[in-house]
Amino acid sequence: MDMEARGRSEHPEALRLWLRMLTLTQLIEKQVRTQLREQFGTTLPRFDLMAQLERKPDGLKMNELSRRMMVTGGNVTGITDQLAGEGLVERVEVEGDRRAYRVRLTPAGRALFGEMARQHEICIVAAFDSLSPAQAQTLHQLLGKVKQHYHRDTLPESE
Amino acid sequence: MDMEARGRSEHPEALRLWLRMLTLTQLIEKQVRTQLREQFGTTLPRFDLMAQLERKPDGLKMNELSRRMMVTGGNVTGITDQLAGEGLVERVEVEGDRRAYRVRLTPAGRALFGEMARQHEICIVAAFDSLSPAQAQTLHQLLGKVKQHYHRDTLPESE
């Protein structure tokens, strides 16, 4: 192992940091995808879409979903079609704009997402098990600092 | 924005941490992919493979590449075929085992990788620009702790 092998002492700290973060993220992500596939027959983008909707009872418009999921619109249509076909989400009309829909979880979708989220949480908690609460908080803050700076440079607007 | 929207106060710290790390990684990764595509007409897996070889003058066997890149063997064959077709890597025989090859960078591949790595480094350094050296080191250490623990649970062997 290790993709991280790429980062060597001759490289600046930032590069070693990035390679470690990338490797770790891929490792955890791979496990999450496996869990979603094996336990629920679903995929990470589908889970992501449902997660976006979970705390928005009124749903989200397609372009909002697209922006939040960081993928282009056509893909959101495809995933939404799948989930709608399984009765997990539904499209509802937006009054005042007949072009747009809002997508929201159905009761069945909400129930299934609750189960998935519970398993997912167990998996993630285990992954970060080695950190003390204080360390976890520090990590969270440092990542937040990087992300905020990054957004400022590349994605001016935010919610 | 934000995929991180998934993480709410009712969720444990680990989940918020994970979502923040995932979002940030995807953000940076997307920029890296764009840079590799636009400036060099290449992809992240191709860059990764070359990066693995860069510090191994004798090259690596296919199964070692597969393990390090965390993908299955067939994919390594495909990427190696592409790079070999462009004269960037070459397969050399392993004496004592006529089944195996070692893949290594050609001089042209080494030169090109050097250029790519230089641009890549600029991009990554900029991404983590907001951290002080001490903060970067802390982040590196915390990620290392999580990763080590993770490896112990899931991937016993290491290099």
Added chain:
DNA sequence: TATTGTTATACTCTATAACTATA
């Protein structure tokens, strides 16, 4: 004209499994 969402398409990346050739 601009925007919302859909459709069609193509390409990269990936895993799986069957295959060959050596060991």
Added chain:
DNA sequence: TATAGTTATAGAGTATAACAATA
């Protein structure tokens, strides 16, 4: 039998661009 690597295939995931309907 087991291992190194290849081939073939299928599916996920993505971006692009052309399109329809509405604003």
